[in-house]
Structure formats: C-alpha cells, structure tokens
Amino acid sequence: MTVTVGLGPGIFDGRFGLANKKPAHLAQIPDLPSDNLAAATTGGDLSLQACADDPQVAYHAIRDLARMARGTATVRWTVLGFGRASAGKNQTTPRNLMGFKDGTRNITSDADYDEFVWLGDSAGWMAGGTYQVVRKIEMNIEIWDADVISDQQRVFGRTKVDGAPLSGGSEHTTPDFHAKAGGELKIDPRSHVSLAAHEHHGGVKILRRPYNYTDGLNQYGQLDAGLLFTAYMNDPEHFTRIQTRLGSSDRLNEYISHIGSAVFAVPPAPRAGEYIGQALFR
Amino acid sequence: MTEDRHDDGAGSGEHVPAPAPSGVSRRALFGGGLAAAAGVGALAGIGGSLAAQAASAPPPGEDIDLSASHPFYAEATKQPQGGIRTVPQRYCVLMTFDMSSTLTADLQVLLARWSAAIAQLQAGKTIGSVSPRTARGSAPTPARRSTSAPPR
Ligand code: HEM
Numbered sequence: 018m019t020v021t022v023g024l025g026p027g028i029f030d031g032r033f034g035l036a037n038k039k040p041a042h043l044a045q046i047p048d049l050p051s052d053n054l055a056a057a058t059t060g061g062d063l064s065l066q067a068c069a070d071d072p073q074v075a076y077h078a079i080r081d082l083a084r085m086a087r088g089t090a091t092v093r094w095t096v097l098g099f100g101r102a103s104a105g106k107n108q109t110t111p112r113n114l115m116g117f118k119d120g121t122r123n124i125t126s127d128a129d130y131d132e133f134v135w136l137g138d139s140a141g142w143m144a145g146g147t148y149q150v151v152r153k154i155e156m157n158i159e160i161w162d163a164d165v166i167s168d169q170q171r172v173f174g175r176t177k178v179d180g181a182p183l184s185g186g187s188e189h190t191t192p193d194f195h196a197k198a199g200g201e202l203k204i205d206p207r208s209h210v211s212l213a214a215h216e217h218h219g220g221v222k223i224l225r226r227p228y229n230y231t232d233g234l235n236q237y238g239q240l241d242a243g244l245l246f247t248a249y250m251n252d253p254e255h256f257t258r259i260q261t262r263l264g265s266s267d268r269l270n271e272y273i274s275h276i277g278s279a280v281f282a283v284p285p286a287p288r289a290g291e292y293i294g295q296a297l298f299r
Numbered sequence: 300m301t302e303d304r305h306d307d308g309a310g311s312g313e314h315v316p317a318p319a320p321s322g323v324s325r326r327a328l329f330g331g332g333l334a335a336a337a338g339v340g341a342l343a344g345i346g347g348s349l350a351a352q353a354a355s356a357p358p359p360g361e362d363i364d365l366s367a368s369h370p371f372y373a374e375a376t377k378q379p380q381g382g383i384r385t386v387p388q389r390y391c392v393l394m395t396f397d398m399s400s401t402l403t404a405d406l407q408v409l410l411a412r413w414s415a416a417i418a419q420l421q422a423g424k425t426i427g428s429v430s431p432r433t434a435r436g437s438a439p440t441p442a443r444r445s446t447s448a449p450p451r
Contacts, residue, residue: 018388019369019381020417022410025395033403061395065413067420068382072390078417079392081426085412089405090396101387108386135379145377151393224383228391245393249383279395286373286380292414293380298407 018069020078022293023149023281027062038297040136040143040282042252046150049257050264051275058153058277061093066149066247072099094277096153098228098245110180110188114229114242115161115272117173118180121188122210124224133222136251142296145285150223150256152246153230153277159239161272172268174208182210209269212262223256224249243273253280371418381421 029039045060065082069075076097083092104110110118124133136143161169166177174183174192182192184203194211196203204211215222226249231242248256264270284294369381398406416426 018423019385019421020413021380021382022413022417027398028406032398032401033406035403060397062398063396063409064393065396066382066391066393068385068388068391070389072392075388075390075392078420079394081420082413082416083394083396085416086396086409089398089400089409091399093395093397095392095394098391098393099389101389101391104387130384134383135377138377145373145379147379147383151395226383226387245391247391247393283380283383285376286371286378287414288376289372291372292411294410298403 018067018074018078020082021064021066021068021149021283023064023066023283024294025060025062025064025279025281027060035297038142040146040148041140042148042254043280043282044253046253046257046278046280049260049275051270052264052278053274053276054278055276058094058096059279061279061281063090064149064151064279064281072097096230096245096277098230098247100229101226113227113244114156114158114231115169117169117175117177118188119227120225121175121180122192122214124222129222130224133255134224134249134251143282143284147249147251147283148253149281149283150246150248150250150253151277151279151281152244152260152275154244154246155241155274155276156243157239157272157274158242164272171205172208172272174204174210183208205268207266207268209263209267212267213259218255218259218262221255221258223259243276249283368423369421371414371421 024040024043026039026043026045029035029043063086065079067075067078067082069078079095086092101111104120104123110120113119124130131137134147136146138144140146164172170176170183175181176183180188182190182204184190184193184196192204192210192214194202194204194206194214194216202211206212211217226247228245228247229242230245231240233241235241250256260275264275284296287293287295369385371381400406419426
C-alpha cells in the first residue's frame with residue numbers, strides 16, 4: 018500500500034507563518050465552466066490518499082492516520098475509490114463506470130514525467146514533488162446507460178469495446194484529429210478526447226490516476242456514482258486549462274457533474290529520519 | 300470515524316498474529332501486534348521483502364500481492380512520494396482535513412507523526428504508538444465535527 022500526503026493552500030495562508038514558503042503554483046482552482054461544486058466535497062488544508070489492493074487495508078490506514086490528527090485537524094471530506102480507472106506499466110487498461118477504457122493515453126515515459134509531473138530544482142524545497150488536483154465527478158449513469166452505443170462512442174471519440182480512436186486503428190493507435198469521412202471529422206471536435214488531447218492544449222499533459230466511486234443511491238433513488246478524478250502535474254494551471262475547455266464544450270457534460278474539487282502540493286519523500294514537509298519549518 | 304475511541308497505541312483490538320517472515324499476511328496488517336514504539340522520523344521504513352510469486356500467477360500487472368512494500372524514505376534528493384508513479388492499486392481512500400489548531404508546532408507534529416506512521420504502513424506493518432500526540436505533549440481533545448462540512 019501507499020499513502021500520499023498533500024498540503025492545501027490553507028497551510029500557507031498565514032495561520033502557521035508559512036506564507037513565504039508557499040509553493041509557487043499552489044492556489045485554489047478557480048471557478049470553471051459547468052462546475053457544480055458542493056462545499057461538503059471541496060477543499061481541505063491537508064490530504065491523504067491511501068491506495069491498496071485491498072479496500073480494508075486502505076481504509077484501515079486512513080482511520081489510523083485520521084485518529085492521529087484528533088485535536089489538530091478535522092476531517093473535511095472523504096471518498097472510497099475502487100477499480101483503478103488508470104493503467105500502470107504492464108497493466109491492461111481498465112474501464113470506468115461508463116464502460117469505456119480509461120487511461121489509454123496517459124503519461125508513461127520518464128521524459129513526460131520530468132516535463133509534466135515532477136517539480137525541478139527551481140521549486141526549492143518542493144523539488145521532486147508535484148501538485149495533486151482532485152475532482153469528485155458525479156455520473157448520470159442511468160441516462161448514460163439509456164444512450165445508444167454509437168452516441169456514447171461519439172461522446173468520447175473512441176470505440177467502447179476496444180477503446181480505439183474513431184479515426185481508426187486499435188487502442189494504442191494515435192488518434193488522428195484531422196481524419197474525415199463524408200466531410201465530417203471522424204473524431205467529433207466536441208468529443209472528450211479531442212478537447213482533452215495535448216495536441217489541442219499547446220502540448221500540455223497531466224498524469225491521470227482516477228478511481229471509480231459509489232455513494233449508493235441519491236435523493237431521487239438513482240445510482241449515485243462517478244469518478245474520483247485524481248491528477249498530478251507540475252502546475253495546476255494545466256488542469257485548469259484543460260477543464261476550462263472541457264467544462265464549456267465537452268459532449269460528456271450531459272452525463273457528468275463536477276461536485277467536488279481540491280488542490281494540494283505534494284512534497285517529495287523525506288530522507289530517513291526526516292518527515293514530509295520538514296523543510297518548511299527550517 | 301470521528302466517533303472512534305481507540306487510542307493510538309491500542310491498535311484495532313484484534314488478536315495478535317505472528318508476523319510472517321517474508322511479507323505480511325493480510326491478517327498481520329490488521330493486528331495490533333507490531334506495536335513497536337515509533338519515535339518521530341526514527342524508522343528505517345523498509346520492511347517485509349516481497350513474497351515469492353506463485354507459479355500460477357495471474358497475468359502480469361493484474362495480480363494482488365498484499366505483502367508488497369513500498370519504500371517511504373527517499374534514498375536520494377528529489378525523490379517523489381509513493382502513490383503517484385507507483386503501479387495503480389485497486390482501491391484508494393482519499394480524505395481531506397482542515398486544521399483546527401493554529402499552532403505551527405501542531406502542524407509540524409502531525410506531519411511528523413503521519414510520516415512515521417506511513418513509513419510503517421508502506422513497509423506492511425501496523426502503526427504502533429507514534430509520539431508525541433500534540434505539540435503540547437498532552438492527550439488530544441476529542442474529535443470535533445466540522446459543522447460547515449460534515450464528512451460524507
Ligand atoms: C467522469 C469524468 C471523466 C470520464 C468518464 C473520462 C473518461 C475518459 C476516457 C474514456 C478517455 C479515453 C481513454 C484515454 O485516453 O484514457 C479519457 C481521456 C482523457 N481524459 Fe478524461 N474522463 C473524465 C474526466 C476528465 C477530466 C476532468 C479531465 C481533465 C481536466 C480529463 C482529461 C483527459 C485527458 C487529458 C485524456 C486523454 C486525451 C487524449 O490525449 O487522447 N478527463 N477520459
């Protein structure tokens with residue numbers, strides 16, 4: 018199992034005398050198009066993300082760590098994620114709750130990690146760290162399930178069975194955003210992948226590590242579930258840039274709603290005998 | 300969660316299994332047995348070795364190895380925390396917190412205690428008693444529920 022610790026903007030707001038140590042790009046994510054954020058699932062001064070192959074291991078770890086915070090910090094919100102919706106080395110691409118493969122085009126190479134995820138020497142005490150953006154995204158699963166597959170594929174710009182781009186080929190074929198059939202772009206310009214692709218964001222990429230979640234039934238008796246979207250990047254503005262576009266035009270918006278949001282600086286791992294963020298207090 | 304009355308040192312109250320020599324059984328993860336007192340930041344961090352893969356292993360990357368340990372402490376500068384580039388595991392629990400204390404020392408102690416505890420967890424061990432509890436060295440006050448944002 019792993020536990021990842023993040024420091025929210027509030028840690029640097031002056032309460033703790035750390036304002037001058039604030040990581041350069043740490044700031045609240047601005048209001049974005051289509052946002053439907055609830056206070057109860059937004060923000061936080063600190064974050065813990067425990068990941069494990071057994072949910073009980075992850076939950077137990079979080080309980081123990083939350084107990085240690087008593088008297089110092091209070092729980093703000095929590096989500097249990099399941100069925101990793103991203104793939105690592107040697108892993109096959111899993112599917113999210115909409116039934117599509119998620120994580121096909123993601124950051125995997127050392128060069129991309131260095132360019133888009135890790136903070137470099139200029140970040141000072143944060144060098145080797147990164148930023149974590151979390152979004153709790155509700156899915157309107159019952160409406161989605163009533164949609165025909167051809168339309169679902171148009172929404173994502175990929176096939177449901179193989180996850181291949183609609184421009185042709187197999188799952189890992191690079192999408193061709195210019196390919197046309199009968200005068201129309203094969204990949205709808207308002208599809209999720211077309212709007213999110215780095216080709217349409219000045220080459221900017223983010224590392225996505227989402228999980229599915231379910232909260233049972235909502236107040237209308239419908240399935241309450243979605244994606245715990247967790248992404249890492251060396252500047253949260255990269256998320257903002259992509260989501261600004263997605264939030265205004267994505268065909269997927271008909272079926273989803275961003276209800277939670279938070280951003281954290283994730284310091285590098287400590288050296289033996291030290292602790293996470295220790296450099297802040299020197 | 301906030302109603303939980305266990306003490307840090309008390310573990311989960313389950314019976315104590317013997318630690319497995321190589322790796323840790325799932326049972327061992329939940330026992331309160333390995334409650335070695337962990338001074339802040341004083342842990343070596345890297346415990347249990349990887350258990351040998353069974354001959355009939357599932358396809359690569361799809362197997363579950365509950366004994367896998369992930370080093371917590373950096374061997375070099377600029378080493379990232381775990382959970383970012385680590386091969387994705389099947390489940391996660393995300394929890395965010397608001398500081399209720401405004402003492403810098405409390406924040407410092409919390410990060411130190413969490414670090415020591417996470418080093419144990421990532422080594423496949425249970426969390427022992429990690430001290431001190433607060434900057435003032437006293438027992439923590441009972442958890443307060445945040446009225447603005449109740450946990451869901
Ligand atoms: C419930 C919400 C979401 C769902 C169901 C979803 C699903 C998907 C799927 C199925 C793909 C195609 C497979 C792949 O390349 O991984 C994809 C790609 C992608 N998504 Fe999302 N996604 C969601 C939200 C977001 C958000 C909020 C962002 C960022 C702001 C984002 C960014 C991306 C990016 C960058 C790609 C790769 C595009 C490419 O280069 O082809 N997604 N997503």
